[in-house]
Each structure stands twice: as structure tokens, then as C-alpha cells.
Amino acid sequence: MRFLLRRLGLYALAAWVALTLNFFLPRLMPGDPATALFARFRGRLGPEALQALRETFGLTDAPLLGQYFIYIAHVFRGDLGISIAYFPASVSQVIGTGLVWTVFLAGSAVGISFAVGTLLGLASAWWRRGAMDTWLPSALVFVGAFPYFWLAMVALYVFGFLLGWFPLGHAYADDVVPEFSLSFLVDVARHAVLPVGTMVLATLGGWLLSMRNSMIAVLGSDYVNLARAKGLPPSQVALRYAGRNALLPSVTGFGMALGYVLGGSLLTEIVFSYPGQGYLLVQAVRNQDYPLMQGIFLVITLAVLGANWLVDLAYLWLDPRIRESTS
Numbered sequence: 001m002r003f004l005l006r007r008l009g010l011y012a013l014a015a016w017v018a019l020t021l022n023f024f025l026p027r028l029m030p031g032d033p034a035t036a037l038f039a040r041f042r043g044r045l046g047p048e049a050l051q052a053l054r055e056t057f058g059l060t061d062a063p064l065l066g067q068y069f070i071y072i073a074h075v076f077r078g079d080l081g082i083s084i085a086y087f088p089a090s091v092s093q094v095i096g097t098g099l100v101w102t103v104f105l106a107g108s109a110v111g112i113s114f115a116v117g118t119l120l121g122l123a124s125a126w127w128r129r130g131a132m133d134t135w136l137p138s139a140l141v142f143v144g145a146f147p148y149f150w151l152a153m154v155a156l157y158v159f160g161f162l163l164g165w166f167p168l169g170h171a172y173a174d175d176v177v178p179e180f181s182l183s184f185l186v187d188v189a190r191h192a193v194l195p196v197g198t199m200v201l202a203t204l205g206g207w208l209l210s211m212r213n214s215m216i217a218v219l220g221s222d223y224v225n226l227a228r229a230k231g232l233p234p235s236q237v238a239l240r241y242a243g244r245n246a247l248l249p250s251v252t253g254f255g256m257a258l259g260y261v262l263g264g265s266l267l268t269e270i271v272f273s274y275p276g277q278g279y280l281l282v283q284a285v286r287n288q289d290y291p292l293m294q295g296i297f298l299v300i301t302l303a304v305l306g307a308n309w310l311v312d313l314a315y316l317w318l319d320p321r322i323r324e325s326t327s
Helices: 002-028 033-040 047-056 064-076 091-126 131-144 148-162 182-219 222-229 234-263 266-271 277-286 290-318 320-326
Strands: none
Touching: 002 064, 002 290, 091 131, 091 182, 091 234, 091 266, 091 277, 091 290, 131 182, 148 182, 148 266, 182 234, 182 266, 222 234, 234 290, 266 277, 277 290
16 A cells, blocks of 8 residues: 555656646747637737737736646646637537547557457467467567558558548548447447557557567566476466566556557547547647647646556556565
8 A cells, every 4th residue: 555655646746747847838938829819810809809818818917826826726627728729619628529539549459459469479478489479479570660650551542442441531420420329339440440450550569579578588487387397277377377477567568558548649540530639639739729739738648647557556466576565
């Protein structure tokens, strides 16, 4: 418990630093959101509207420290400001529209890639120098060495344009009503096959090699040799004794990857025109939407910290040595 409390305090400090940087960095940049939005109307607003816009975006004449505490209070209430690109929608509403699609798309890809790559790495190390260990790691690493956007465009051109097996983009068809129904879920799954498949293909080799190398190191340890000497079934030795300990480095990487899921895969959502967080971030940069950029960066930071907290919990379950050292 002390270990978790120490880690929680560290993550709370990191979250405060992220909030502070998120507040000050846009204010150090030239211009402000109110001026950028005022310029978009091209003279159709009077000069008095600029002051109203500044108050709307929280850019008052109050001291900077006072604005900082007001910003912190609004964040704790879930108020991240007003978006410029999607004015007058709030940042929370805009992020909410892309958050579900990003979690579904990138979360599915990370989960599938981690599970399949870990199992393949375990099997490759257990049957070392076999047929799987000879060609599979090299083939997957070779495919993963290609730029991701190139793999995405090739998949889109071959399977979407030439063969017509899958849609060319978006999260669902324009003529499909977004509702919780079988037809809608099937259409969403068809639209997600290509982006999820290319993300899995590009990252599968890394998970495989990570698990394979850890597994090979663990297989030579004393406790694994003792388990074999006891005559335990090979499956129990591979999964419970070797695999559980070899999984620890991969769990750390999975936690980081899971945290960045909320940031979305920028290239994925651009190539496939998928309405997720990455697509929203590009729109925010193009329109100089500082409040939306702040909100997205804050969500990504908190997601990474939360994912690392889950990794700490997983470590306590996987490695009894941590429980003993903190008891």
C-alpha cells in the first residue's frame, strides 16, 4: 500500500506540473484565442466584441496568478474552455466526440497487438530455433520498419480502392444511422478493419521481440530449471513460471502505449479520415485553437499517468517481490 501511495503522490505532482505548463505555454505565445477568433469574422464584429470574447476565453485583466487559480478551478469542474474551430461548442464537448472513436480504434489495435505479439514471442522463445522462431520475428520486424503512413496508404489503395473489400474512410457510412444496432456495429467494424489492421501489423514485431528476449532470459533462471526438475507440465512451466516473469517489461510498455491511446494515432486518423483525437488535434493546430490544443494535451497527459498507475497495480499482482518489499 505504501508503494501505491508513493506512486500516486508522484503522479499527482506530475499532473500538477502538466496543468501548470498547459496554462502558461499558450500565454507565452504571440496573440491569443480571442484575437484569432475575432480575425476569422473579417470585420463583421465590432471592436467591443473583442473584449467579450476575451472574457469568454478567460483572458481577463486579472493578474496572471489569479487567472491560473481560476483555470485550475475550471479544470476540476470539467470546464476546459470554448473551442475556436468549433465555436461556440465547449472543448469538453468537442473532445468527447472524438474520444470514443479514438479509444475504440487505437485501443483495439494496441490490445490486439499486445496480446498476439506477446503470445507469439512466448511461443517463439519456448520453441527456440524452430520454424516460427526462424522466420516470423524477422518478417514482422521487416514489415514494421516501413513508415506507418506508407503501410496505411498501401492497404487503403489495395483493399479499399482496387478490391473494394473495405470502405475508404470515416468511422461509418453516411447513410447509416448512428445507433446501438447490429447493422451500425457491423458497419463500424468494417470501417475499422483497415486502420486497426495496419496499426497491428506495424507494431506486432516490437511486442514479439520484447517478449521473446525477456522469455529467453527467464528460461535460464534457477526457478524455471527447478520447475522443470519437478516434472511440471510444459504448459505450466511456460505460462506460470517463465511467461509471468517475462511479461513484466512488456507490461510497462503496454501501460505507456495504453496511455497514448487517448492521443490517437495521428497518421491513422488522417489517412483514413477517422474522427478521433488525432484528427481533432490537426484541426486545432490549423485553426490556432489554443483551448482545444490545451484540452487534448491535458487528456493525453492524464491518460498516460492513469495508465502508469494501472501498470503499478499490475506489477504488484505479477511480481510478489514488490509486495514483499513494500509490506
